[in-house]
Amino acid sequence: MDKILREIQREDKKNPYTDQELAEMLNVARSEVISVRKKNNILDSRERRKKILIKDISKIVSENPQMSERKITEILIENGYNISRSAVSKLLKEENLNQSKIGIKDKEPASSGKYVKVSKVVEEDGFEELIGIKGSLKEKVNLAKSAIMYPPNGLHTIIYGETGVGKSELATCMYKYAIKNNIKEENSPFIVFNCADYAENPNLLIAQLFGVVKGAYTGADANREGLVEQANNGILFLDEIHRLPAAGQEILFSLIDRGEFRRLGESSSNRKANVLIISATTENPDSNLLQTFRRRIPMVINLPNMSERPKSERYEIIIKFFEREAKRVNKNFIITKEVMCALMNYKCTGNIGQLKSDIQVTCARAFSKSIFSSDKVIIDLDSLRDYIKSGYYDCNCKNEKYSEFSVEDIYIDISELVSGKNRILSDNEISEIYNYAEKELKVLESKCFSEEELKNAFIEKLDKKFNAIKNNKNLSDRRSRIDWGGQLKESTLEIMDKVIVFIKEQFKHVNQGLYLALAIHIEHAIGRIKDGKTIINPSLDKIKASMPMEYELSRYIMGIVEDLTQVTFPEDELGYLAYYINKFCYNEESIKDKVKVVIVTHGKVGIEMSKVVNHILGIECTLGIEIALTDSPSEGIEHVLEELQKIEARKGILVLIDMGSLVILGDEVEKRLGIRCKTVNRVDTLLAMEAGKLATIEGKSLDGIIADLKKNKNYAMINTNKFSYRKNEYGKKNVIITLCLSGVGTALNLKEHIEKQIKEYDTLIEVKPVAFLNNNLEEELNDIEAEYNIIAICGTIDIDYKNVPFISYNEVLGKNGINKVLEHLNSKQPALNIENQLNNLIHEDLILYNFEGISKEYIIDTLVSKLEEGGYVDSKYILSVYKREAMGSVVMASKVAVPHGLPENVIKPAIAIARLNKPIVWDNKFMVDLVVLLALKENNKKEIRSLFSKINDQHTLEVLLNTEDKNEIKELLS
Incomplete structure (x- = not known):
């Protein structure tokens, strides 16, 4: 209890901890946090910050009554609040600060005050701590958000995946998302129930879920509410749902269908509950749950295991767990690169859950050795269990598979583990260089290097860091001030305008990412000096010796900054400025020593595309070549070869082409010009930009560029294959x-x-x-x-x-x-030619006319039941129909729905038909009068074509929709 009160006491008053955050931080149940809070008359997080928030909003509005909600939100974020626009809007309405009173307008130009508006307000999410939300889990998170947002109360959901993949964490994130986006109230319950606990006892299961009335069984001496009542207006998370017996699944039908239930022992009246069910299972839902239950859970989210996720995400997960442990023991951590390699490479069959447990044990072993150390815990190979160490001995940290991130010593500073701080870009990309330098120095100093060894090691680290900054995709993607993910002072932008003019006078090729990267750095440098912090660069003499020109240019840049800010910089800063110039600015000779990217198109498109790419990237990184529209393929290739002879290509050529007739170009270049060449088909501007960036800015080899492009499934590789089946003389x-x-x-x-x-x-x-x-x-x-x-x-x-x-x-x-x-x-295989007549597929007992279809599901269920009863399809067919419908419905002439299932579940082909007595809505798009359900085999193509041609005939369709005779329906369609 004391630790909960202590954390609330010292929390950031602008961003107080939610009950869930406190529970996770202190490793206690959320219910315990709520209990302690209520016992001590402490309000929830929204109410705790409401007073100070209203005060700050009132001040902002009083100074500028015309300010929009969006701008108010931006100023609050700038002042340290972690808040969404929707939360601000809600508070304005609650406190009666409406538009009529303060004249709020939703649209306004960017202000000309102290800050230039360069960011968009980011809605509070709830998934922000989930690693992989922009990678392997992006689609899964979007499905989860859709399930929560779907009106009126969300979609019941099954989360499916192996043990330890993060099913419970995703469910918790869905709950947070609902709370943070005001879909559910903050005090809405999140109730967790493990179905395995009561798998063998249905009566206890009913009692736990639905509650008990007094006298229901011996010992039931009082009325008791169940978990469903506790979860009312909230979320019920059913873990290990596959352990729920068939009877248990059926018990939930009335709750899912109508929101009704009865306590154990009740027989007369139904109770109501508004509950969203999220369930989790390690087993295939289609084969381990009743089909009738599975059909009632429309959303299924399949989570990948650890081996299916990118190595970069595993790296982030490891760092996240170490940060949690550092915060828990309140000490700085140094994790050696050997430990990182081992954790990245060992067989973690229990996925994220096992990884978390292994890291906790590792930290405990390391902590016990350094318990008397004042400030840090060193985690080395001796801290690992033997089965984790094996990952290090099998691992090559310099292997290409680790090229996406840096496997090296890690320093975790607990003073920086403060939630709610928004940075322009993430820490391992382009955050200010000084924190990085300080961290690396602390790690290097712990290794007892000599002064010379320390300087060499530090400059190597610095070089890697600046390469990461230069290669950061966010820099090339965020070319305008509006796109930048943070805020820069107007004074910083004025400095950069002068600095960039000077730099462009010295270099013909300047990477456009330099403006944002250097602006961030200069703003941090000014702030650091004003705060009295030091700037240290132990490798200054080595930088000065290896980059003499850049070093001297840095003196001039520093002079510009000092003149405009009246801030004096130490000489150590010159080393960092020199590195920015070295990495982002190019002369002609350095450009020559790169792979050449050539865009070849029929017409002038390639030349114009090349100009656009070169302008955007700020470097002459591509060349456009035009092939006349009247040229034959052979003439076009000859023309391209003539042009390529004029360029110097020491490192090879990457040719981006627009048509398949040019695919043999790469082979011709290698054979006749003796230059390594690869060809990529279907060029567009984005592909050209990516190729130019990889070649000129990142300086990758020809094979390296191809490897990176192949990671994107949108780019079709040519001449990089190991197979060439059925390839003719035209290179098809x-x-x-x-x-x-x-x-x-x-x-x-x-x-x-x-x-x-x-x-x-x-x-x-x-x-x-x-x-x-x-x-x-x-x-x-x-x-x-x-x-x-x-x-x-x-x-x-x-x-x-x-x-x-x-x-x-x-x-x-x-x-x-x-x-x-x-x-x-x-090979060529003879195709099947089994021709069945439509007359043999349509049976009178499968035709329903003047049918009252109350819903799409009811119609499908009825038609499939008739097919099952007649022995036309097996029991799994209905599920395949719903799966197909989930992918997208087929509706013809806007009036005829054509649901269908998998041929493998068809025993004998047949067509079931429902002519409705009144149209119904189908997928919120169409008003359907006729439903034709197909249960056909792969070889029924002729029957399908014949059927569809009849449905598309307007006269036939009109008769179909008005006839009262089953025989006539059959005759019309046969």
């Missing part, structure tokens, strides 16, 4: 067609699956999704065939196209699915 690229009715459901899923599989083979294969319902399907396929070699067609419908092999959806997803695809690269 191989393609696999994925096919489904709409082209956006199963076809896209198959595309992603195949691309993921063939990535391992590094093949020259593209995958294209195509819609069967496209009236010009054959024409589209002919166009594709003109440019590509079609290897195979994969999907749910065999269209028998020119003897191109067909591979069914089920085969592709099978264990050896990719091998079946690759087997067809040089």
Whole structure:
């Protein structure tokens, strides 16, 4: 209790801790925090800061009554508040500071005051501490947010993944998101229940979930509310949902469907509860939960395991756990690079959960050795368990797989572990250099280096840091002041305007990222000196010797800054300024010694694209070459070769092309000019910019550029393949067609699956999704065939196209699915030709007319039930229908819905039809009068085409929608 009160006492009054944050920080239950707070008459976090917040808002509004909510929010953030615009808006309304009273306008120009507005207000999120939200978890987080925001009370959700992947953490983040964005009140409950605890006792399960009435069983001597009542207007998190027996799942039906339940022992009346259910499981929900239960949980979020996530995210997770432990023991940490390598590389089968536990034990072992040390804990190999150490011995820290981040000694300073501080960019990218330098010096000093060794080691660290700053993607992406993720003083921008003019007079090529990077640095430097802090650079003499020109130019830059600020800088600062010049400014000779990026297009597009890229990056990093539209492929290649002979390309050439006819260009350059050359197809401005940046700014090799571009699935690599199946004399690229009715459901899923599989083979294969319902399907396929070699067609419908092999959806997803695809690269398989008549697929007992369809789900359930009863489909078919519908519905003529499931769940082909007595809304887009549910095999393509042509006929459709006779419906469609 004391520690909770102590943390509340010393919290930042502008950003008080929420109950959840206190619980996580102190490793106690949230309910305990709430209990202590209420017992001591302490308000919740919103109320605790309300008084000071109202005071500050009132002051801002009184000084400028016309100020918008957005601007008020920006000033509050500038003054140290961590607050969203929605929270400010809500408070203004609650306190009756409405627009009519203070004249607030939502639109206003940027002010000309002390600060220039350069940032957008970031809404409080709740997911900010979840690592990977912009990487491997981006799509998962978006799904989680959608589930929370969906009106009126969110979507019930299943989180699926291996043990330790972070299912509970994601559920907690969803709760925080709901609270921080005012979707739920701050005091809304978050109740956790582990289904495994009561898996074998349904009665106890009912009692725990729904409560008990007095006398319900022996010993029930009082009424007791259950977890559902406790979770009212909040979230109920059901962990290990797969351990819930069938009876337990069925118990929840009425709660999910109608928000009603009864306590154990109640028989007469129903109780109401507004509860959002989030559940977690390590087992496949489709095979381990009742289908009737699974259908009631519309949102499924599948979390990746540790091995499926990028190494960079594992690195961030490790640092995050070490920071938590440093804060817990209140000591600075030094973690050796050997420990980092071991933790990055050992087999962590328990995923994040095991990693967290292993780091806690490691810190405990290290802490016990340094318990009498005054300020720091050194974590070295001796602190690790043996099975973790094995990761170090198997690891090469200089290996390419670690190139995305730095595996080196880490210094964690607890004084900097303060939440709520917004930086322009993250600490391992472009945060001010002084903190980095101080941290590295502390680490180096702990190693007992000689003075010379320390200087050499420090300059090596400094060089890595400035390379990271130079290569930071945020610098090239944030080219205007509006795009910058923070705020810079007007005086800083005035200084930079003069500095950049001077620098451009000295260098022809200046990386445009220099403006923002140096502006941040100068602002930090001025603030540091004004605060009386020192600037130290122990390697100053070495920088001066290795960069004499940059060092002298730095003197002039320092003079500009000193004249405009009246602040005197120490000489050590010259070393840092010299590094910025060295890394961001280029002369002609340094540009020559880079890979040449050449953009070749038919017409002037390539030349103009090159100009745009060079202007944006501030460097002549690309060359554009035009091929006349009247030139043949061979003439075009000859012209390009003539132009390439004029340039100096010591490190090779990367050619970006616009058409497949130029794919052999790379081979021709290597054969006739003797220069290494790679070719990339389908050039656009973003691709050209990325290639130019990698080549000229980052100075990567030709192979390094190709490797980086291949990480982006949008860029199709040419001449980097290990396979060249069915490649003809024109250099056509191989393609696999994925096919489904709409082209956006199963076809896209198959595309992603195949691309993921063939990535391992590094093949020259593209995958294209195509819609069967496209009236010009054959024409589209002919166009594709003109440019590509079609290897195979994969999907749910065999269209028998020119003897191109067909591979069914089920085969592709099978264990050896990719091998079946690759087997067809040089072979032709006869397509199936099983022609069933529509008359044999449509049966009177499968036709419902004047049917009262109260909802989409009710109609689908009814039609599938008829198919199941007739032995046409198996029990899994209904789930495949809902999965398809979740990918996107097929609706024809805006009136006819065509739901369908997987062919593998069809026992014998059939079509079920419902002619509705009144139209219903289908997916919030269409008013549907007719539902035609297809249960067909891959070889029913002719029947599908015939059926769709009849539905698309306006006269036939009108008769269908007005007939009262089942036989007529069958005749019209047969």
